[in-house]
Amino acid sequence: MHNIFNNFFNFHEKKYKSIGYYTFLAILVFLLSNLPFYFLTGNLNYLPLGNNEASHLNVAKSVYSGVPPYIEHFDARGPIFFYILSICFFFDNFLLAFHLLYFLITLTSCFVCFKICDYLYSKEAALLSFLVTGLLLTQSNHAENLIFLFLSCYLYFSICKKHENKIKYIIFSGLCMSFAVLTRFNISVLALFGCFYFFFQQNNKWKNTFIYIISGLIPLVALIVIFSAYEGGLETFLNATYFYHINLTQGRPFWVGVYQLSENISTMPWVSLLAMSIVCPLFFKEFNKDNLFLFLFLVLSFFATLLARKFNPHYFYVSAPFIVILGSSLIHKKIIQSNNLKALIFFIVLIPLIANNLFLKAQNFYRPHNFTYFLSTILKPHVTKNDQIFSSLNGVNLYMDKKNFLRIVDHSHYNRGYNYISLYGKNYTFIDEFENVLDNKPKFLIFDSYVKQMSIYKSIEELISANYQIYEYYDEIKISKYRSNYKKLLRNTSVYILKDQE
Numbered sequence: 001m002h003n004i005f006n007n008f009f010n011f012h013e014k015k016y017k018s019i020g021y022y023t024f025l026a027i028l029v030f031l032l033s034n035l036p037f038y039f040l041t042g043n044l045n046y047l048p049l050g051n052n053e054a055s056h057l058n059v060a061k062s063v064y065s066g067v068p069p070y071i072e073h074f075d076a077r078g079p080i081f082f083y084i085l086s087i088c089f090f091f092d093n094f095l096l097a098f099h100l101l102y103f104l105i106t107l108t109s110c111f112v113c114f115k116i117c118d119y120l121y122s123k124e125a126a127l128l129s130f131l132v133t134g135l136l137l138t139q140s141n142h143a144e145n146l147i148f149l150f151l152s153c154y155l156y157f158s159i160c161k162k163h164e165n166k167i168k169y170i171i172f173s174g175l176c177m178s179f180a181v182l183t184r185f186n187i188s189v190l191a192l193f194g195c196f197y198f199f200f201q202q203n204n205k206w207k208n209t210f211i212y213i214i215s216g217l218i219p220l221v222a223l224i225v226i227f228s229a230y231e232g233g234l235e236t237f238l239n240a241t242y243f244y245h246i247n248l249t250q251g252r253p254f255w256v257g258v259y260q261l262s263e264n265i266s267t268m269p270w271v272s273l274l275a276m277s278i279v280c281p282l283f284f285k286e287f288n289k290d291n292l293f294l295f296l297f298l299v300l301s302f303f304a305t306l307l308a309r310k311f312n313p314h315y316f317y318v319s320a321p322f323i324v325i326l327g328s329s330l331i332h333k334k335i336i337q338s339n340n341l342k343a344l345i346f347f348i349v350l351i352p353l354i355a356n357n358l359f360l361k362a363q364n365f366y367r368p369h370n371f372t373y374f375l376s377t378i379l380k381p382h383v384t385k386n387d388q389i390f391s392s393l394n395g396v397n398l399y400m401d402k403k404n405f406l407r408i409v410d411h412s413h414y415n416r417g418y419n420y421i422s423l424y425g426k427n428y429t430f431i432d433e434f435e436n437v438l439d440n441k442p443k444f445l446i447f448d449s450y451v452k453q454m455s456i457y458k459s460i461e462e463l464i465s466a467n468y469q470i471y472e473y474y475d476e477i478k479i480s481k482y483r484s485n486y487k488k489l490l491r492n493t494s495v496y497i498l499k500d501q502e
Helices: 002-015 019-032 037-040 051-064 077-091 096-119 125-135 143-160 167-179 185-198 205-228 233-247 252-263 269-285 290-310 314-334 341-367 371-382 394-399 417-424 430-437 457-464 484-491
Strands: 389-391 444-447 468-470 494-498
Touching: 002 444, 019 037, 019 096, 019 125, 037 096, 037 341, 051 077, 051 096, 051 394, 077 096, 077 143, 077 371, 096 125, 096 143, 096 314, 125 314, 125 341, 143 167, 143 185, 143 314, 167 185, 167 205, 185 205, 185 233, 205 233, 252 290, 269 314, 269 341, 290 314, 314 341, 371 394, 371 444, 371 484, 389 394, 389 468, 394 484, 417 430, 430 457, 444 457
Parallel strands: 389 444
Antiparallel strands: 444 494, 468 494
């Protein structure tokens, strides 16, 4: 075993500078993604698209058509995120483009973390950070994946390029941090703390801090100019980016988020890396400014995400750049110099991540996570090009290229009246929006089981009872060949048709 890992690390050292080495790492990240499913089978069914991602893409499609985020459609993410996602609609196959985009986000993040750890620590730490980043980011397609990239680039330009003392790198730092904040607003505390990093440098601290602040404000000013071109645009921008997030906590105490954080930590596959990032300061012989700021960024990143008074598993990705870099640094310490100890760290950190990644891929193969694509293929023979539809499943609108009549597109918001009040600035509910939908007389109404379990569904049924009736859109015998998870979802999805339209 000793010889195997000794040869491995020697190989890593020798091949470090070759193009083939980086190409191999890039191919590895590709294999970790969902893309091989599509290129091997040619079946879009194996490219997952959850409801959150479909909601994001509905807003991004509106942006692609030339309308800023929140004006036509709203979802609870920052505007920069939707502008970047709109790239997917420049291609005929938006779903494949979506997964290719996330592959590029992941690959770039891997190489950026590689460069940071190589600069700060060692090539072994750089390799570990690359592998961990790839395994982490290929497990989901959230807005936080993009935040990981922006924060990593901020660290690269701030830390790795500071000795070159060039203004352009400070500008890049400010822009990257600004893009991260404009993807998820509650991490603005990290942007403020970023000022201190430049202020505590020895050279040109006032000048560099000022440049960082001005650079960070440029994207915000550009967005304000864009929204000001629309009637009520600035008010919409303020409601969607400030008041919405202020009201989102709904009086929940801070400790609720702390409890959810501790609960999630115990189940995540990279808890060992988190533990390493927390204890690594104990092994620093000289705790320099860069390591100190990385550790403080880690602490503040958890605090920033807890400002929402809740903590979902993908929120960890906001803290992940600091966890990955600090955790990987432990392999560089003098206490861990033998290849056996290095191999043990690789084993402890990577095996749970590899197992979890393989489990998710196998699960997606045997139980595909793209029901809206499947549902759309069944509905297409029943829907003509000119038919209008309403669907609580946003993926259906995307696959069938139909207009979404709702402004708040994510169905998880339907029963949260406070979100409507925050966005509209007045007493407003989903039912008010849905009544406007019915004014357009869509031929089909589609409701999934999630919405049907909501208390507001009774009000929905009352509104549509006079003009709509249940539509049998599939043959019970024919669906016997479908996958079990799809059959269950299909039976729990109700489709209504406008009366006298059959």
